[in-house]
Amino acid sequence: MLRRYILFRVLQIIPVLFAIVTIDFLIIHLVPGDPAILLAGPDASQQYIDSIRAQFGLNKPLIEQYFIYIYNLLQGNLGISVLSRQPVLQVVMERVGPTLLLMLTAWFVSLALGIYLGTKAGLKKGSVLDRVLSITTLTMYSIPVFWFAVLLVSLFAIRLDLLPIAGMVDPVNPGSGIAYALDVAVHMVLPITCMVTFYMPQFFQLTRISVASTLEEDFPRTLQAAGLGKTNVYSRYILKNASLPVVTLAGLWLGYSLTGAVLIEVVFAWPGLGILLFNSALSRDYPVLLGIFLVASVMVVVVALITDLIYVFLDPRVSYKKATT
Amino acid sequence: MHGAAITEVAHSVKTRFIRLIPIGSLGATFVTSWTNRVLVVFTLGTLLLASFVLLPASHGATVSGSVLVVAQQSDPGVLNNMLGDTLGSFFVNQNVYQELVQLNYNNTGVIPQLASSWTINPDNLNYTFHLREGVKWQDGQPFTSADVVYTMETAMSLPAWYIGYLLPVAHVYADDSYNVSFVLKAPDAGWLTFFAFGCGFGLNILPAHLYQGTNVTTNPYNQKPVGTGPYMFSSHVPGQSITLVANPNYWGGAPSIEKIVIEIVPSVGTTLQELQQGTVQYVNTFDNPVDFSQVPPLQSVSNLEISHPTGGVITTVLFNTNATPFNNPMVRQAFAYGINRTVLAQKAYFGYASGMYGFYLDGPWFDSSAQIPYNTTKAEQLLTAAGYPPAANGTRMTIQLAYHPLFGMDVEAQIIQQQLAQIGVNAIFWSADYATWFTKVQVNGDYQMAIRACQIGPDPTLYWQWLDPQHIGESGSTYFNNTTMVNLFNAAQATTNTTQREADYNGIQSILAQYVPLLPLTNIQDVNIWRSDMVTGLGPQVYTTRWDLSHAQLVSGSSSSGFVLSTNAILGIAAVIVIVVAIVAVVWNSRRKKAKSEASEDAEDKGRSSGGSPPQQPDAGAGPPTT
Numbered sequence: 001m002l003r004r005y006i007l008f009r010v011l012q013i014i015p016v017l018f019a020i021v022t023i024d025f026l027i028i029h030l031v032p033g034d035p036a037i038l039l040a041g042p043d044a045s046q047q048y049i050d051s052i053r054a055q056f057g058l059n060k061p062l063i064e065q066y067f068i069y070i071y072n073l074l075q076g077n078l079g080i081s082v083l084s085r086q087p088v089l090q091v092v093m094e095r096v097g098p099t100l101l102l103m104l105t106a107w108f109v110s111l112a113l114g115i116y117l118g119t120k121a122g123l124k125k126g127s128v129l130d131r132v133l134s135i136t137t138l139t140m141y142s143i144p145v146f147w148f149a150v151l152l153v154s155l156f157a158i159r160l161d162l163l164p165i166a167g168m169v170d171p172v173n174p175g176s177g178i179a180y181a182l183d184v185a186v187h188m189v190l191p192i193t194c195m196v197t198f199y200m201p202q203f204f205q206l207t208r209i210s211v212a213s214t215l216e217e218d219f220p221r222t223l224q225a226a227g228l229g230k231t232n233v234y235s236r237y238i239l240k241n242a243s244l245p246v247v248t249l250a251g252l253w254l255g256y257s258l259t260g261a262v263l264i265e266v267v268f269a270w271p272g273l274g275i276l277l278f279n280s281a282l283s284r285d286y287p288v289l290l291g292i293f294l295v296a297s298v299m300v301v302v303v304a305l306i307t308d309l310i311y312v313f314l315d316p317r318v319s320y321k322k323a324t325t
Numbered sequence: 326m327h328g329a330a331i332t333e334v335a336h337s338v339k340t341r342f343i344r345l346i347p348i349g350s351l352g353a354t355f356v357t358s359w360t361n362r363v364l365v366v367f368t369l370g371t372l373l374l375a376s377f378v379l380l381p382a383s384h385g386a387t388v389s390g391s392v393l394v395v396a397q398q399s400d401p402g403v404l405n406n407m408l409g410d411t412l413g414s415f416f417v418n419q420n421v422y423q424e425l426v427q428l429n430y431n432n433t434g435v436i437p438q439l440a441s442s443w444t445i446n447p448d449n450l451n452y453t454f455h456l457r458e459g460v461k462w463q464d465g466q467p468f469t470s471a472d473v474v475y476t477m478e479t480a481m482s483l484p485a486w487y488i489g490y491l492l493p494v495a496h497v498y499a500d501d502s503y504n505v506s507f508v509l510k511a512p513d514a515g516w517l518t519f520f521a522f523g524c525g526f527g528l529n530i531l532p533a534h535l536y537q538g539t540n541v542t543t544n545p546y547n548q549k550p551v552g553t554g555p556y557m558f559s560s561h562v563p564g565q566s567i568t569l570v571a572n573p574n575y576w577g578g579a580p581s582i583e584k585i586v587i588e589i590v591p592s593v594g595t596t597l598q599e600l601q602q603g604t605v606q607y608v609n610t611f612d613n614p615v616d617f618s619q620v621p622p623l624q625s626v627s628n629l630e631i632s633h634p635t636g637g638v639i640t641t642v643l644f645n646t647n648a649t650p651f652n653n654p655m656v657r658q659a660f661a662y663g664i665n666r667t668v669l670a671q672k673a674y675f676g677y678a679s680g681m682y683g684f685y686l687d688g689p690w691f692d693s694s695a696q697i698p699y700n701t702t703k704a705e706q707l708l709t710a711a712g713y714p715p716a717a718n719g720t721r722m723t724i725q726l727a728y729h730p731l732f733g734m735d736v737e738a739q740i741i742q743q744q745l746a747q748i749g750v751n752a753i754f755w756s757a758d759y760a761t762w763f764t765k766v767q768v769n770g771d772y773q774m775a776i777r778a779c780q781i782g783p784d785p786t787l788y789w790q791w792l793d794p795q796h797i798g799e800s801g802s803t804y805f806n807n808t809t810m811v812n813l814f815n816a817a818q819a820t821t822n823t824t825q826r827e828a829d830y831n832g833i834q835s836i837l838a839q840y841v842p843l844l845p846l847t848n849i850q851d852v853n854i855w856r857s858d859m860v861t862g863l864g865p866q867v868y869t870t871r872w873d874l875s876h877a878q879l880v881s882g883s884s885s886s887g888f889v890l891s892t893n894a895i896l897g898i899a900a901v902i903v904i905v906v907a908i909v910a911v912v913w914n915s916r917r918k919k920a921k922s923e924a925s926e927d928a929e930d931k932g933r934s935s936g937g938s939p940p941q942q943p944d945a946g947a948g949p950p951t952t
Contacts, residue, residue, distance in 0.1 A: 031761070275400075
C-alpha cells in the first residue's frame with residue numbers, strides 16, 4: 001500500500017510540471033515589453049528587430065511558440081539565452097550551485113536553531129525563557145531584510161573591517177582548494193546571518209506552538225499514566241506529533257529556496273539564480289526566465305514529494321487514507 | 326509573577342527538567358537507527374558538497390602585482406558591443422578593443438587612435454584614414470586595413486542600433502595595407518564627429534583573422550575578445566567578475582596596472598560601500614546608475630575623488646503631439662513655462678546636473694535666443710487661452726506622465742508633478758521598468774507626456790535621431806513633423822561651412838522653442854568616483870571612452886587588492902566554525918543526555934510501579950519531579 005502511494009505521488013509530478021510550464025509560458029509572454037527591441041537598442045532599424053525576432057522564433061504565433069518550446073523541452077533543450085546567446089541550461093545550471101550553497105546553509109542553521117529554541121520555549125510555555133525568546137524572534141522577524149543587511153555591512157565590513165561586503169569569492173585572489181572554500185565561507189557569513197534572522201523565527205514560532213499544543217492534549221498524560229518514561233513520551237510521541245507542521249514549513253521553504261533570496265543575492269552580489277532572475281526579467285530574456293522557473297518548479301515539486309513521504313513515516317494515517325481512495 | 330517564573334527557571338536548570346535536547350529528539354522521531362542517521366548526514370553532506378562542486382571553479386593563475394578593482398552593475402552576456410548587448414560589455418570593450426578615431430572629451434575635436442591621421446577630399450565625400458603601423462593584435466597577428474574593412478562591412482551588414490553612424494557611408498575599401506577609405510553617399514560635414522562619437526558604441530575594430538568567414542553573432546571570440554588595446558581579456562566568471570591583464574606589447578606602451586578586475590555588483594548601494602571599504606577603487610555612473618542622493622555624503626570622505634564633467638546626456642519631456650491636450654502647441658509652451666528646471670537639477674540630481682532652458686547643450690551650437698524661462702504667470706495665461714481655465718478646485722486638466730526610474734527620473738517626475746500642480750495641472754503617474762515603458766511610449770506611442778534620457782551631444786547631428794519624423798515608432802515618438810525643420814537639418818548636414826551649420830541649427834532651435842515637441846530638462850553630469858589614495862590617472866580623457874585605463878596608475882604603497890584572507894578573514898571563518906561546532910555539540914550532547922535520562926527514568930518507572938505512586942504530570946508549568 002505504501003508502495004502504491006509513493007508511485008501515485010511520483011506520477012502526479014508529470015501533470016503538475018506540465019501545468020506549471022504552460023502557466024509560466026503564458027504569464028511571461030503576457031508581460032509587456034519586447035526582448036527584440038531591447039536587444040536591438042534605442043535606434044535600431046525595423047529590419048534588425050525583425051531579424052532578432054526571427055532568430056529567437058518570436059515572430060511566430062504564441063501558440064506555435066508554445067508547442068515548439070514543449071517539443072524542445074521534451075528533448076532536454078531549454079533554448080538559447082537572448083542576452084548571452086548561450087544554452088539556457090548551461091546559463092541556469094552554473095547559478096544553481098551558489099544559490100544552493102547559500103540557501104541550504106541558511107535553511108539548515110534556521111531549522112536547527114528554530115527547532116531547538118522552539119522546543120525549549122514550547123515545553124515551558126509562559127516561562128521567562130519563552131517570553132524572552134518569543135519577543136526576540138518576533139523582533140528579528142519584523143526587521144526588513146535589506147535594511148538589516150545594510151546595517152550589518154556598515155558595522156562588520158566598513159566600521160570593523162572584519163568581513164567582506166559582497167560577492168562569493170575575492171575577485172582579485174580567488175585562491176584554490178581549501179583557501180577557496182574558506183574564502184567562500186567568509187563571504188557567506190553576512191548573507192546567512194541576514195537570512196537566518198528572517199527565517200529562524202518562523203521555525204521557532206511554529207515549533208513552539210505545536211509543541212505546546214501537543215503537550216496540552218490528553219495522550220501524553222495517558223501514556224505516562226500507562227507507565228512510559230517522560231523521555232520516551234517526549235521524544236517518541238510529543239515531538240513526533242509536533243513535528244508535522246514544522247516538516248511542512250521546512251519543506252515549503254526548501255522548495256522555494258532556489259528563487260527565494262533575490263533580495264539577499266542582489267544586496268550581497270551573490271552570483272546565484274536570484275540575480276539571474278532579476279536581470280533576465282529586466283531584459284525580458286524569456287528562455288532564461290522559463291528555464292529558471294522550470295528548475296525552481298522541479299525543486300518545489302520534488303521537495304513537496306519528499307515532504308509527503310516523510311509524512312508517511314511521521315503519521316501512518318497518511319498512506320492509509322490515500323490507499324483507500 | 327516574576328518571582329515564580331524565576332524560581333521556575335532556576336528549578337528547571339537545577340533539576341534538568343528538560344532532559345531532552347530537542348534537535349536530537351526530533352531527529353530521533355524519524356531517524357531511529359544508526360544506518361538512517363548515517364544516511365541523513367551523508368545526504369546533507371552530499372548536498373553541501375554538490376553545491377560546492379557546482380560552484381564555478383576558481384581559475385586563472387593569480388597574478389601577483391598591481392590590481393585595480395572596478396565595479397559594474399550588469400553582467401555582460403556577450404563581450405562584443407557590435408551585437409548590441411547591454412551596458413555590461415562597454416568597459417571590457419573600451420580596454421580590450423580600440424577604435425579608428427575618438428572624440429576629445431571637451432569636444433574640441435577628433436583625436437586619433439588606430440588611425441594616426443586622416444585626409445578629407447575637398448568634396449567631403451571621401452574620407453581616407455591612415456592606420457597606425459606596427460600595431461599587433463593581442464595574439465601577435467599584425468593589424469591592417471583588412472580588419473577595418475571587415476569590421477565596417479560587418480557592421481553595415483548587421484542592421485544594428487549604431488547603424489545611424491554608418492548610414493551616410495556608401496562603401497568602405499582598402500587602398501593598401503595601411504589606408505582605408507570611406508565613401509559617403511552625399512557630402513556630410515558633420516560625419517567625422519558623428520562617426521568618432523559612434524566608434525565608441527559598437528564600432529570597435531574586430532580582428533578579421535578570427536572573425537572572417539564565421540557568423541559574427543555566434544563567433545566564440547564574442548566571449549573572449551582579442552583586441553589591440555592596453556588590456557587583454559583573461560577570464561569571465563558569470564555573475565562574479567571579469568579579469569583583464571595588461572598587454573605587454575601594447576603599441577602605446579604597456580600599462581602600469583597589471584590586472585583589472587571588474588566585479589559584478591548588482592546593487593549600487595553595495596558598490597558605494599565597497600568603495601569606502603577600498604575593495605573597489607573606481608566607480609563610473611555609466612556602469613553603475615548611482616542614486617544621486619548618495620553622492621553628496623561621499624564628498625566629505627577624504628580619500629574619495631569625485632569628477633563630474635558635463636556630458637551630452639539630457640533628460641527631456643516628450644509630448645505626444647497627436648494626443649490631447651498636447652496637440653495644442655500653447656499647452657506645450659505653458660508646460661515649458663511651468664517647470665522650474667533649475668530646481669529640478671538641484672533636487673533630483675543634487676547639483677550633478679544643470680537645468681536647461683534652451684533646446685541644445687551649452688556651447689558653440691547653443692542658440693541663446695531660443696529659450697523659455699520659468700514663469701508661472703505666463704504658463705497660466707497660456708493654459709487659460711488654450712481653453713483650460715481653472716475649475717472651482719483650481720485644477721485645469723489632468724494628464725498622465727509616463728516615466729521609468731533610470732537616471733533619477735523617478736525623482737524628476739515627482740518634482741514635476743508638484744510644479745505642475747502650481748499651475749493647475751494634475752499629473753498622474755504611469756511608471757514601469759524600462760522595457761515596459763519603451764513599448765508603451767516609444768513603440769506604441771500610447772502616452773500623453775513622458776520623460777526620457779537621451780544623448781544629444783557633442784555634435785547637433787546627434788540631436789536629429791530624436792527629432793527625425795521618420796524615426797517615429799523608434800525614437801522620435803513625439804509625432805512632430807515640421808517641413809522647415811527637416812529642411813534645415815538636411816541643409817546643415819550637406820554643408821561644410823560652420824557658420825552656415827550654426828545658422829541652420831539656430832533655426833531648428835527657434836522652431837523647437839516655438840512648438841516645443843520636446844522640452845529639455847536637465848543636462849546630467851558623468852559622475853566618476855575613485856579612491857584617490859589608491860589610484861591616479863583617472864578622470865575625463867576622451868568623449869566616449871571614459872573608461873580607458875591605460876593611463877591609470879596605482880598609488881605606491883597602497884594595498885589595492887580585494888579582501889585578503891587575513892586575520893579578519895580568520896575571524897569570519899572562526900565564526901562559521903563556532904556555529905558548526907555548536908550544532909555538533911548540541912546533537913552529541915542530546916544523545917548523551919538522552920541515554921542518561923532514559924536509564925534514570927527507567928529506574929524511576931520501576932520505583933514508581935513498585936511503590937504504586939501516581940505518575941507525575943508532564944505539565945510544563947508544573948513543579949519538577951524531585952530526585
